[in-house]
Amino acid sequence: MxxxxxxxxxxxxxxxxxxxxxxxxEENGVACEMTDTLSLVTSPVSQMVSDVYLFSTRRNLFKTxxxxxxxxxxxxxxxxxxxxxxxxxxxRLYDYIVDNGFDTVVCTHLFPAEAxxxxxxxxxxxxKTVFVMTDYTCIPFTxxxxxxxxxxxxxxxxxxxxxxxxxxxxxxxxxxPVRRAFRERIAKREARVACAAAFDSGADMTAKWFLVASGSxxxxxxxDLIREILSRCGKGAEVFMVCGNNAKLQTVLKAEFGxxxxxxxxxxxxxxxxxxxxxxxxxxxxxxxxSTEAAVKNIPIVHTAPIPGCETxxxxxxxxxxxxxxxxxxxxxVTVAMTMRTGSVCATVSERTPTEMRVAGYLNCYADKRxxxxxxxxxxxxxPPCQSQMVKTTPAVIQRGG
Numbered sequence: 542m543x544x545x546x547x548x549x550x551x552x553x554x555x556x557x558x559x560x561x562x563x564x565x566x567e568e569n570g571v572a573c574e575m576t577d578t579l580s581l582v583t584s585p586v587s588q589m590v591s592d593v594y595l596f597s598t599r600r601n602l603f604k605t606x607x608x609x610x611x612x613x614x615x616x617x618x619x620x621x622x623x624x625x626x627x628x629x630x631x632x633r634l635y636d637y638i639v640d641n642g643f644d645t646v647v648c649t650h651l652f653p654a655e656a657x658x659x660x661x662x663x664x665x666x667x668x669k670t671v672f673v674m675t676d677y678t679c680i681p682f683t684x685x686x687x688x689x690x691x692x693x694x695x696x697x698x699x700x701x702x703x704x705x706x707x708x709x710x711x712x713x714x715x716x717x718p719v720r721r722a723f724r725e726r727i728a729k730r731e732a733r734v735a736c737a738a739a740f741d742s743g744a745d746m747t748a749k750w751f752l753v754a755s756g757s758x759x760x761x762x763x764x765d766l767i768r769e770i771l772s773r774c775g776k777g778a779e780v781f782m783v784c785g786n787n788a789k790l791q792t793v794l795k796a797e798f799g800x801x802x803x804x805x806x807x808x809x810x811x812x813x814x815x816x817x818x819x820x821x822x823x824x825x826x827x828x829x830x831x832s833t834e835a836a837v838k839n840i841p842i843v844h845t846a847p848i849p850g851c852e853t854x855x856x857x858x859x860x861x862x863x864x865x866x867x868x869x870x871x872x873x874x875v876t877v878a879m880t881m882r883t884g885s886v887c888a889t890v891s892e893r894t895p896t897e898m899r900v901a902g903y904l905n906c907y908a909d910k911r912x913x914x915x916x917x918x919x920x921x922x923x924x925p926p927c928q929s930q931m932v933k934t935t936p937a938v939i940q941r942g943g
Contacts, residue, residue: 544573545643547634549650553785554830558649558675561718574641578653581637582630623682627655635660638668645669654686661687674698675717676829678854679705692716694829695858716833722814723834732818736781739812742805744779751878752820752840753782754813754831755790762846762871763790766824767798769875781805781816814838822878827856827867836864841881843867843874 544566548559559575566573620628634656638646646668648654660666670688674680677694684706691707693699696714703709727735733746744750751770755763763782770780784791786809798804810816817823817838825831827844832855835842842865844856859865866877 542571542645543641543643544571544645544647545638545641546573546575547578547646547648547650547653548575549578549652551650554675554828555650557720557830557834558673558718561720562647562649562673564720565718574643576637578634578650578656581633621682621685623651624655624659624685627652628659631656631659631663635665638666643668645671647671647673648688649673649675651680651682651686654688655682657688658686673718674829676851676855677858678851679707680851683707694833697858717830719830719834719837720814723817723837725814726838727815727818729819732815735815736812736819739815740781740805740807742779742781743802744805745776745803748776748803749774749778749822749879750820751778751780752816752823752825753780754823754825755783755785755787755845764794764797765871766845766874767794767804769871771801771804773875773879776803779803779805781807781820783807783810783813783816785809822881824874824878827852827859827865829855832859832865841878843878843881845874 546559546562548555550556556577563573563575634653646653646657648657648671654670654672657666657670661670669690671690671692672683672686672688673692674683674694677698679698679702683691683702689711691702691712693702693712693714694717699709699712699714702712730746733744733750736742737744737746753763753766763784767780767782770778780803782794782805784794784806788808791806791808794804794806798806813834817835817840820840822841822843823835824843824845825835827847829851832842832844836859842859844859844865844867846869847853847856856865856867860867866874868874868877
């Protein structure tokens with residue numbers, strides 16, 4: 542068996558899911574490779590797609606595009622512009638699959654799933670195809686794809702996927718894949734010592750540690766959040782701000798907060814697992830992958846303002862199941878964060894009992910080689926020994942502050 546994982550660099554979440562797949566498969570002796578789908582397209586086209594995505598999210602155009610997608614894909618009878626755009630590089634993708642001898646292709650992004658669908662509809666591709674969803678909703682245009690299996694983040698989403706046109710027999714609620722580093726924990730004191738060394742921070746080991754993650758591209762009202770924490774805690778809190786790949790954001794924040802010894806401004810880092818072990822509370826935009834990683838780590842989660850669309854659905858899903866607190870108001874976010882207990886995933890104001898949650902899916906704690914062999918050998922997937930579970934707590938709605 543030789544397996545190809547196709548991601549897309551429109552944010553690190555899809556890549557993280559692909560890396561988790563790659564890690565697990567290699568550990569189990571499966572020959573596999575991970576590729577950015579856009580790298581198979583000409584460089585100008587690849588850069589254009591990334592730039593358009595980044596522009597739309599920062600200019601609040603993503604909300605409009607997402608809603609248009611939901612409307613169009615609901616009554617879809619013709620091929621969408623998204624499908625037609627990804628169809629353009631389908632031949633190049635086919636050549637890459639065949640030339641490298643891949644017999645199974647797994648996607649963690651809609652774009653390659655659309656391209657593979659075009660190949661299957663043309664009768665050119667007989668390889669096994671799998672789509673791993675990385676958001677807690679069925680995103681627009683998924684219904685026009687036609688792959689063999691769809692890995693759903695949770696069983697509660699199966700009906701939504703069916704209602705949006707996916708065939709029930711192809712849906713498997715095995716969870717979002719998470720890398721081993723997020724499934725293992727380091728004692729808080731040990732993690733803090735390691736963070737102080739890794740980031741040369743000199744942080745107070747006894748203070749409240751806050752982790753602020755704006756996503757790999759650096760979205761969010763980070764300055765407002767830091768100001769609010771400083772106004773409440775002063776030097777009684779350590780703030781680790783991860784700016785992602787947004788160098789401009791890091792520069793702006795450094796100009797304002799660089800004089801504070803307890804404000805640590807980081808760029809893109811591969812030490813998020815360590816930071817989660819060290820910190821007491823995580824402020825993060827509600828990305829599907831980052832939220833799942835945090836839930837598996839069992840760090841209290843405060844979801845900040847989402848990019849309208851799939852992140853809104855992620856926040857709603859997590860909040861409803863008592864796994865995060867969501868607010869659009871910075872003051873309320875910090876108020877709740879200051880009351881959270883270490884080790885509690887549940888983050889509602891009235892309910893702070895630790896929630897036992899196993900989000901880790903079919904490629905995390907519970908998969909085995911029988912499942913891998915079945916993907917290769919047949920069209921009927923085998924459910925892993927144990928699937929994702931969570932304990933539902935008091936439902937709540939996204940708050941606008943008190």
